[in-house]
Amino acid sequence: MSKRYFFDTSALVKLYRQEKGTDALDDVMSREQPVLVISDLSVIEIISAFAKKVRSREINDKIFNKAVSAFEKDITLFEVIEVDSTVKSGAISLLKKLATKQGLRTLDAIQLSAVMTAHGKKPIDLFVLADRLLADVAKAEGLNVLCV
Numbered sequence: 001m002s003k004r005y006f007f008d009t010s011a012l013v014k015l016y017r018q019e020k021g022t023d024a025l026d027d028v029m030s031r032e033q034p035v036l037v038i039s040d041l042s043v044i045e046i047i048s049a050f051a052k053k054v055r056s057r058e059i060n061d062k063i064f065n066k067a068v069s070a071f072e073k074d075i076t077l078f079e080v081i082e083v084d085s086t087v088k089s090g091a092i093s094l095l096k097k098l099a100t101k102q103g104l105r106t107l108d109a110i111q112l113s114a115v116m117t118a119h120g121k122k123p124i125d126l127f128v129l130a131d132r133l134l135a136d137v138a139k140a141e142g143l144n145v146l147c148v
Contacts, residue, residue, distance in 0.1 A: 002034060003032055004037055005035070006038070006118060006119075006127050006128065007036055008111050008134065009046055010131045011130045013049050013130075014148060016050075016070055021148035025148045028146065035079055036077065037078065039110070039111055040081065040082050041107065042111075047068055050064050050068055081114050081117070081118045083114060087114045088113070090113030092109075094109045094112055095109045098137060102136070111134070112134065115138070116141065119143070125144065126145070126146050127143045127144065127146070128145075129148075130147060
């Protein structure tokens with residue numbers, strides 16, 4: 001049975017743009033060939049992440065369009081988890097529990113709730129992300145994480 005990896009947007013970007021952590025991610029992906037799981041929030045966030053890279057002059061419009069097109073082409077390869085009322089309720093609970101102590105942010109709480117909800121329905125073997133704070137929170141919540 002294939003392993004299931006849930007990708008936070010911070011790591012998902014690294015599949016479409018070479019940057020720090022991409023090589024390690026490519027290595028894991030080529031060895032494991034997991035089922036890739038994302039939340040539907042990532043569909044929105046990845047465009048925003050690439051747009052931010054244009055604004056900060058890390059990439060140009062041509063690279064932006066190429067990366068977004070590649071992601072849109074690949075979307076059928078992902079198992080997409082809907083951010084539904086269960087996920088939103090879970091995010092609220094996580095924020096109440098963790099935000100004052102660990103600085104958990106809104107969208108990170110939604111992503112964390114999405115991976116936890118997905119894991120409750122069908123096991124997620126690894127939560128892949130590139131955000132150290134969220135990785136620490138996810139570990140504390142009992143998830144296996146790979147921070148790239």
